[in-house]
Amino acid sequence: MTNATRILDQLLELAVVLQQDMSRAFEGTGLTTARTHLLWELHRMGPSTQRALAGVLQVSARNVSGLVDALEGAGYVQRQPHPGDRRAFLVTLTGRGEQVTTRMEAEHQELARQLVTGLGSERTGALEEGLAHVLQRLHGLVAEASAGGSGAG
Amino acid sequence: MTNATRILDQLLELAVVLQQDMSRAFEGTGLTTARTHLLWELHRMGPSTQRALAGVLQVSARNVSGLVDALEGAGYVQRQPHPGDRRAFLVTLTGRGEQVTTRMEAEHQELARQLVTGLGSERTGALEEGLAHVLQRLHGLVAEASAGGSGAG
DNA sequence: TATTGTTATACTCTATAACTATA
DNA sequence: TATAGTTATAGAGTATAACAATA
Numbered sequence: 001m002t003n004a005t006r007i008l009d010q011l012l013e014l015a016v017v018l019q020q021d022m023s024r025a026f027e028g029t030g031l032t033t034a035r036t037h038l039l040w041e042l043h044r045m046g047p048s049t050q051r052a053l054a055g056v057l058q059v060s061a062r063n064v065s066g067l068v069d070a071l072e073g074a075g076y077v078q079r080q081p082h083p084g085d086r087r088a089f090l091v092t093l094t095g096r097g098e099q100v101t102t103r104m105e106a107e108h109q110e111l112a113r114q115l116v117t118g119l120g121s122e123r124t125g126a127l128e129e130g131l132a133h134v135l136q137r138l139h140g141l142v143a144e145a146s147a148g149g150s151g152a153g
Numbered sequence: 154m155t156n157a158t159r160i161l162d163q164l165l166e167l168a169v170v171l172q173q174d175m176s177r178a179f180e181g182t183g184l185t186t187a188r189t190h191l192l193w194e195l196h197r198m199g200p201s202t203q204r205a206l207a208g209v210l211q212v213s214a215r216n217v218s219g220l221v222d223a224l225e226g227a228g229y230v231q232r233q234p235h236p237g238d239r240r241a242f243l244v245t246l247t248g249r250g251e252q253v254t255t256r257m258e259a260e261h262q263e264l265a266r267q268l269v270t271g272l273g274s275e276r277t278g279a280l281e282e283g284l285a286h287v288l289q290r291l292h293g294l295v296a297e298a299s300a301g302g303s304g305a306g
Numbered sequence: 307t308a309t310t311g312t313t314a315t316a317c318t319c320t321a322t323a324a325c326t327a328t329a
Numbered sequence: 330t331a332t333a334g335t336t337a338t339a340g341a342g343t344a345t346a347a348c349a350a351t352a
Contacts, residue, residue: 002262002265003269003277003281004265004266004269004277005261005262005265005266006265007265007268007269007277007280008261008264008265008268009265011168011171012171014164014288014291015164015167015168015171015172017288017291017292018164018291019168032318032319033319034320035318049334050333051332051333060320061333061335062320062321062322062334062335062336063319063320063321064334065334065335066318066319066320070318082333085328085329085332085333086328087327087328087329087332087333087334088328088332088333088334089333108161109155109158111161112158112161112162113155113158114290115157115160115161116160116290124156124157124160126279126280126283127160127279127283127284127287128156128159128160128163130277130279130283131160131164131167131280132163134167134268134280135163135166135167135170137267138167138170138171138174139170141174141267141268185342186342187342187343188341203310203311204310204311212344213344213345214311214312215311215312215313215344215345216342216343217311218313219341219343220342235310238310239350239351239352240309240310240349240351240352241310241311241351242310242311
């Protein structure tokens, strides 16, 4: 196994670990990955139509309807009439929704802080620089592949 | 936004990009992430019972039944009688299954090779070292969180 | 009595198509 | 005619519980 393969394997394992940790954090909250993703975008964008949410989440309008139903039922968001377009809703975070997204943001930053604790600043700098290059390469490779390359999965 | 947060965000974005690329590679093959995961483990483990697969995949036995049904229907695997335990099957890769997993392995290594092309060896070394530390930290943090910490999601 | 895998049932995420209300 | 959202329908992944065959 090459060093390059080992790097890629570590990155994939990292993705799995982060996902598992997130799922575990959801237990008992009524939240899931998809619902939390919507909540998170709402936190970033402010009150939005379901159409806009479907756009940023890259899912169908129908799917957003279901996610908003669930989040509304659990008290995280509310559908409010859209001023100026009676077809649409403005999905807004409730107090509970604000609370949970604000807390998620804090925990995200705390995880990031802990992540680099113990890494010297020189090493952290190298990691940042390396990751930037990895991302750049990956975007290029994926673009090539989707343009009709041989695939890389 | 801190540098640490920026690192974590890049890692998360990386996970998304890799996942999207994988999904795109599946189009038209009858494969999905879950089915491919099973196929991949079968490639690594050799012929296995569904129970064993449920164990390594960390899913229910029922779920494995469904995945094997789909993969058998698409011609990637076969259920063979287990010699010595008439309750169980040995799930084995067909020729087509061997072909696709072998190809996946090659593409995985090719992606890894392309990934580090253009990164100097010093930089690659720093990246490897940094990632090893990140993984180490993350495993620790996740272990703490699941042992009753405040969560980090 | 315990284990392997299935059937039964249910929930979530996802999609497309048809439809209503509004623009 | 086009757009926002819902209802209808469907498929995939996931789970638990009850059950059959076998250990």
